[in-house]
Amino acid sequence: MASNIQALDNSATDNRLGDDFDRRNLDWYIDKIIACVVFICGISAILFVLGIFFFVTKEGIGFVFEKMDFREFFLTPYWSPSDAEDPEYGILALMAGTASVTGLAMLVSVPFSLGAAIYIAEFASGKTREALKVLVELLAAIPSVVWGFIGLVIMNPLLIKWFDIPVGLCVLNAGIILGLMAAPIMTSIAEDALKAVPDRYREAAEAMGATRWQVIYKVVLPAAKNGLLGGVLLGVGRGFGETMAVLMATGHAVNIPDSLFDSVRALTATIAAELGEAVVGGEHYQVLFTIGIFLFLVTFIINLSADLIVRGIRKG
Structure with a gap:
């Protein structure tokens, strides 16, 4: 009778330990997922800024290096891009x-x-x-x-x-x-x-x-x-x-x-x-x-x- 009771106690203890282990594993995975989400949210602002800068630069960099006259661009007040002959x-x-x-x-x-x-x-x-x-x-x-x-x-x-x-x-x-x-x-x-x-x-x-x-x-x-x-x-x-x-x-x-x-x-x-x-x-x-x-x-x-x-x- 005593051995049966001891076996039941050991079984209950093992079940509790197994539940605690599963719970700790679940909490560990949840912590990792939350940490990843927070990291992505934190770095997303940097990625968005870099993406915007890359897009804007990609569209305008050709003019900067091929056709732009820095003196005319920054030091003259004449803005007439619609002039077909001499914009x-x-x-x-x-x-x-x-x-x-x-x-x-x-x-x-x-x-x-x-x-x-x-x-x-x-x-x-x-x-x-x-x-x-x-x-x-x-x-x-x-x-x-x-x-x-x-x-x-x-x-x-x-x-x-x-x-x-x-x-x-x-x-x-x-x-x-x-x-x-x-x-x-x-x-x-x-x-x-x-x-x-x-x-x-x-x-x-x-x-x-x-x-x-x-x-x-x-x-x-x-x-x-x-x-x-x-x-x-x-x-x-x-x-x-x-x-x-x-x-x-x-x-x-x-x-x-x-x-x-x-x-x-x-x-x-x-x-x-x-x-x-x-x-x-x-x-x-x-x-x-x-x-x-x-x-x-x-x-x-x-x-x-x-x-x-x-x-x-x-x-x-």
């Missing part, structure tokens, strides 16, 4: 239009973004802070074509009325719209940079008798300066690469602007407007992809600079 591909005016709109956008967005970030991080509390953060994120979710529609339908007649100009689709219009578009991402990054400043900095300054504004101006902002600069650079990249809103709000005229009321054309808008009409594989088609390569490199440098600056503040 001209100078992007100086397009670069000037992009730079003027982006520069004005930063003048508009930086003060608003920093002000909003300071209020959210240093003054707002509880439900007010959460509500403002949600509103900023919602502002970032507005499609660019809606912003372009606002510039075309609302800002255009207002500028004509206020400044007595013939056309309101100009640098000022696009700069305001683009500034509002870039503000949310800059506000979010700036708010994160301000919150990352240790509370002991604030407490030490207040213990020495500093006022609230003195703490912010002389302690918090200097401590968060690299993060704030990184946010500004990301906003510049956002503005430099915008297409639809700029296409609708600038007037789309090839022109080196002399004032805020001049119509201009941006590099991105040129690609969007003309790519559908260009013959696939033709010279005009390749030139547009060459502009795409130039834009890709510029935005990559801007984003890389922002990332290095943010990493610098974290290490410091």
